[in-house]
Amino acid sequence: MMKVMFLRKSKTNLIFQAAIDVFSEKGFDKATMDDIAARANVAKGTIYYHFKSKEELFLFLVEEGVEMLREGVESKLTEDLTPREKIELILREQISFFGQYRDFCVILLRESWGAEDRQLEFRKMIRSYMALIEKVVQEGKDAGVFHDVSAENAGSALFGMAAIAALHILLGKGDYDEDKLFSDLKQIALSGLLK
Amino acid sequence: MMKVMFLRKSKTNLIFQAAIDVFSEKGFDKATMDDIAARANVAKGTIYYHFKSKEELFLFLVEEGVEMLREGVESKLTEDLTPREKIELILREQISFFGQYRDFCVILLRESWGAEDRQLEFRKMIRSYMALIEKVVQEGKDAGVFHDVSAENAGSALFGMAAIAALHILLGKGDYDEDKLFSDLKQIALSGLLK
Amino acid sequence: MMKVMFLRKSKTNLIFQAAIDVFSEKGFDKATMDDIAARANVAKGTIYYHFKSKEELFLFLVEEGVEMLREGVESKLTEDLTPREKIELILREQISFFGQYRDFCVILLRESWGAEDRQLEFRKMIRSYMALIEKVVQEGKDAGVFHDVSAENAGSALFGMAAIAALHILLGKGDYDEDKLFSDLKQIALSGLLK
Amino acid sequence: MMKVMFLRKSKTNLIFQAAIDVFSEKGFDKATMDDIAARANVAKGTIYYHFKSKEELFLFLVEEGVEMLREGVESKLTEDLTPREKIELILREQISFFGQYRDFCVILLRESWGAEDRQLEFRKMIRSYMALIEKVVQEGKDAGVFHDVSAENAGSALFGMAAIAALHILLGKGDYDEDKLFSDLKQIALSGLLK
DNA sequence: TATGAATGAGCATTCATTCAT
DNA sequence: GATGAATGAATGCTCATTCAT
Numbered sequence: 001m002m003k004v005m006f007l008r009k010s011k012t013n014l015i016f017q018a019a020i021d022v023f024s025e026k027g028f029d030k031a032t033m034d035d036i037a038a039r040a041n042v043a044k045g046t047i048y049y050h051f052k053s054k055e056e057l058f059l060f061l062v063e064e065g066v067e068m069l070r071e072g073v074e075s076k077l078t079e080d081l082t083p084r085e086k087i088e089l090i091l092r093e094q095i096s097f098f099g100q101y102r103d104f105c106v107i108l109l110r111e112s113w114g115a116e117d118r119q120l121e122f123r124k125m126i127r128s129y130m131a132l133i134e135k136v137v138q139e140g141k142d143a144g145v146f147h148d149v150s151a152e153n154a155g156s157a158l159f160g161m162a163a164i165a166a167l168h169i170l171l172g173k174g175d176y177d178e179d180k181l182f183s184d185l186k187q188i189a190l191s192g193l194l195k
Numbered sequence: 196m197m198k199v200m201f202l203r204k205s206k207t208n209l210i211f212q213a214a215i216d217v218f219s220e221k222g223f224d225k226a227t228m229d230d231i232a233a234r235a236n237v238a239k240g241t242i243y244y245h246f247k248s249k250e251e252l253f254l255f256l257v258e259e260g261v262e263m264l265r266e267g268v269e270s271k272l273t274e275d276l277t278p279r280e281k282i283e284l285i286l287r288e289q290i291s292f293f294g295q296y297r298d299f300c301v302i303l304l305r306e307s308w309g310a311e312d313r314q315l316e317f318r319k320m321i322r323s324y325m326a327l328i329e330k331v332v333q334e335g336k337d338a339g340v341f342h343d344v345s346a347e348n349a350g351s352a353l354f355g356m357a358a359i360a361a362l363h364i365l366l367g368k369g370d371y372d373e374d375k376l377f378s379d380l381k382q383i384a385l386s387g388l389l390k
Numbered sequence: 391m392m393k394v395m396f397l398r399k400s401k402t403n404l405i406f407q408a409a410i411d412v413f414s415e416k417g418f419d420k421a422t423m424d425d426i427a428a429r430a431n432v433a434k435g436t437i438y439y440h441f442k443s444k445e446e447l448f449l450f451l452v453e454e455g456v457e458m459l460r461e462g463v464e465s466k467l468t469e470d471l472t473p474r475e476k477i478e479l480i481l482r483e484q485i486s487f488f489g490q491y492r493d494f495c496v497i498l499l500r501e502s503w504g505a506e507d508r509q510l511e512f513r514k515m516i517r518s519y520m521a522l523i524e525k526v527v528q529e530g531k532d533a534g535v536f537h538d539v540s541a542e543n544a545g546s547a548l549f550g551m552a553a554i555a556a557l558h559i560l561l562g563k564g565d566y567d568e569d570k571l572f573s574d575l576k577q578i579a580l581s582g583l584l585k
Numbered sequence: 586m587m588k589v590m591f592l593r594k595s596k597t598n599l600i601f602q603a604a605i606d607v608f609s610e611k612g613f614d615k616a617t618m619d620d621i622a623a624r625a626n627v628a629k630g631t632i633y634y635h636f637k638s639k640e641e642l643f644l645f646l647v648e649e650g651v652e653m654l655r656e657g658v659e660s661k662l663t664e665d666l667t668p669r670e671k672i673e674l675i676l677r678e679q680i681s682f683f684g685q686y687r688d689f690c691v692i693l694l695r696e697s698w699g700a701e702d703r704q705l706e707f708r709k710m711i712r713s714y715m716a717l718i719e720k721v722v723q724e725g726k727d728a729g730v731f732h733d734v735s736a737e738n739a740g741s742a743l744f745g746m747a748a749i750a751a752l753h754i755l756l757g758k759g760d761y762d763e764d765k766l767f768s769d770l771k772q773i774a775l776s777g778l779l780k
Numbered sequence: 781t782a783t784g785a786a787t788g789a790g791c792a793t794t795c796a797t798t799c800a801t
Numbered sequence: 802g803a804t805g806a807a808t809g810a811a812t813g814c815t816c817a818t819t820c821a822t
Contacts, residue, residue: 025310026309027224027309029222029224029225030224032794032795032796033795033796033797034795034796037805042803042804043803043804043805044796044797044804044805045797045798045804045805045806046802046803046804046805048796048797048798049802049803049804050802053796053797054795054796054797084389087388106308106309109304109308110305110306110308110309111305113301113304113305113366114220114221114222114301114305115220116221116225123366127363130363137388140388144390145389145390146388146389146390147382147386147387147389147390149378149379149382149383149388150379152363153360153364153375153376153379153380154379154383154388156359156360156363157357157359157360157379157380157383159359160356160357160358160359160360160363161352161353161355161359162352162355163355164352164354164355164356164358165348165351165352165355167308168325168347168351168355169348169351171308171318180345180348181348183344184344184345184348184349184352185348185352187342187344187387188349188352188353188383188384188387189383189387189388190387190389191342191386191387191389192342192382192383192384192386192387193332193342193344193349193384193385194279194340194341194342194386195339195340195341195342206785206786227811227812227813228813228814229811229812229813237786237787238786238787238788239788239814240786240787240788240789240814240815240816241785241786241787241788243813243814243815244784244786244787245785248813248814249812249813401781401782415700416699417614418614419612419614419615420614422815422817423816423817424817432782432783433782433783433784434783434817434818435782435783435784435785435819435820436781436782436783438817438818438819439781439782439783443817443818444816444817474779477778496698496699499694499698500695500698500699501695503691503694503752503756504611504612504691504695505610506615513756520753527778530778534780535779535780536778536779536780537772537776537777537778537779537780539768539772539773539778540765540769542753543750543754543765543766543769544769544773544778546749546750546753546754547746547747547749547750547770547773548746549749550746550747550748550749550750550753551742551743551745551746552742552745553745554741554742554745554749555738555741555742555745557698558715558737558741558745559738559741561698561708570735570738571738573734574734574735574739574742575742577732577734577777578734578743578773578777579777579778580777580778581732581776581777581779582732582772582773582774582775582776582777583672583722583725583731583732583734583739583774583775584669584725584730584731584732584775584776585729585730585731585732596807617790617791617792618792618793619790619791619792627807627808628807628808628809629793629808629809630793630795630807630808630809630810631806631807631808631809633792633793633794634805634806634807634808635806638792638793639791639793783821783822784820784821784822785819785821786819786820786821787816787817787818787819787820788816788817788818789816789817790814790815790816791813791814791815792812792813792814792815793811793812793813794810794811794812794813795809795810795811796808796809796810796811797807797808797809798806798807798808799804799805799806799808800804800805800807801803801804801806
């Protein structure tokens, strides 16, 4: 998402960047097209020349964001890794992504729960990411190295654990110590709290 | 909150119930006072007779909800339980609460991320619940039965794991199998994925 | 008005007093029945038990106020006074009244200009006061001691001169020096600016 | 204000004109933005595109009106006139202005008395006009041709005399005979009622 | 007499969207 | 491609008035 964007300097891109800023600062409803236009140094009509509606602009944005997270993780899940290593990689990548794109992640967590079409769409995207985790869990189970838990439950649990823990720190006051968070989550996810 | 509410049939309560419905369906911004009034079969002015503003109505609602979750859990965390049993209890209670008050939980997950005062307030409430978990984790560490992970990280991780996994099922199509979810999360949280 | 009021301690009177305070502070439109009820330490319904409407309450209030000014002046305009002395008396009385009932006078000046029934009513009241002045001017003209100016013009001019000059001081920062104001207005009204 | 306004036919101007009409008819509080929009044949949103708020629109309006009166008078107060001629000129101009802009003058007299910021602002504007009169009175005193009255008292008295007398006629039923009113006020202001 | 909960019409303001240039 | 003036439906909130007790 953001990477691609930095290459071109088209109006479309200016708008896109501005939209990320504004949506993450204010949320979908509170953000106005005027805000975005001002941030992009573009006339309001110009946004409508490039995007059909506020909704569509937002959808594009979230789509690219989730895709980026998913692809980033997927591309690193090479065949030579063990299930355990894959889980570690997923946790590390997700923690890193949340640190790098905090604002986008706030959007995601804010706007994915509800019954509007947009929100259903977002949950579908998130599920496509969770599916990656589920696949790894299944592999582990098939290989006999993981306990017999529902892959779906494990997928959402691991995503949720990392997401909420990351945002909890990022939206609090302290520093975001990615290494400590990773080490703690890895401990819990793989070996549990109990000694 | 909801329990007490069901007993009385005051206007205040009608409004409260309607507000839960509407806010969870549409979120804070999209929900209108007209919606809530219509759902409660009350004139719009009546809402303002009982609550100072939309914001205040919402705040009350979330306050009572989180308090109910927190107190429900806290009251059951008796001294005779081991840390392991306490973690199990917390997971079971939270899973049950999410099943019972799905709409409220959607509200909580939707509206807690952002920089508005209201949102800061919500996160503070959630933190007061997480603190319960942190305390138990600390106990376990002190007793030498839990691994040495940051209690804060563990607290947000366990809350997030259960919250997201629960909502993932509740907002999907399938049934909400509390027992299976509990058993899976207990497994991961206490002993991890690895055999 | 105010004098009579202080004698009784009925609810009606409590409301009346509160209404004067609130109306003069906020004006007719901005003043609310809640304000008045709170100031009178009375339930809102009680006001409606004693007065038919906000409008009526206001009307009563202004009626009594103007009547008090008019009667106060009229009762002192004894037959033994010369027209010149009468003009002096009118000026002195009006200046004194404005000083004593500043808030009420603000109401009067605020709410008398417009086309609503209430406002027409107020102007009629004011005209009944101006009529006193006109009569004196006519007397002076008939007696050959006043110049030949339209009595009506003179009446409104003298009322306006004293009213605006008084409020100009009363709403400004300085002290309200009634004697100096009287002496200046007397000078202008009777002998003019020119030496 | 009005003069310039009549030249252009911009939306801004349409709104401005409509606002004068509506505010003078109903007063600030009772006038609604819907009224103004309807009168201007403009969508309500259009008003907000050109003016930040009802308050701001109103303020602009009064500002320009008073400024027009002040400048109109000031520009004619040339050095070659005697104090007496200047007072005459001021009276004539003010009487003419009130006749020409009756509605605006109603607004001014209605909305200048109270403690709201807006009203303080208006009184400040009026004082800037009164200052013109005070200066002339001072000149007359310095030149030894006027009696020794407080310039401030004389300023507010002359303004008030002309304002109230003018509106008294304009809001009554009869014709507005500017010449007679001028001749009467000149008589009183310069030479007084007494022969 | 007195109360205060309930009402609903009314209002200022916002903002996504359109469209003539 | 780009603009920004214009739109009008939508919304949170107010407040005079009513009425059951």
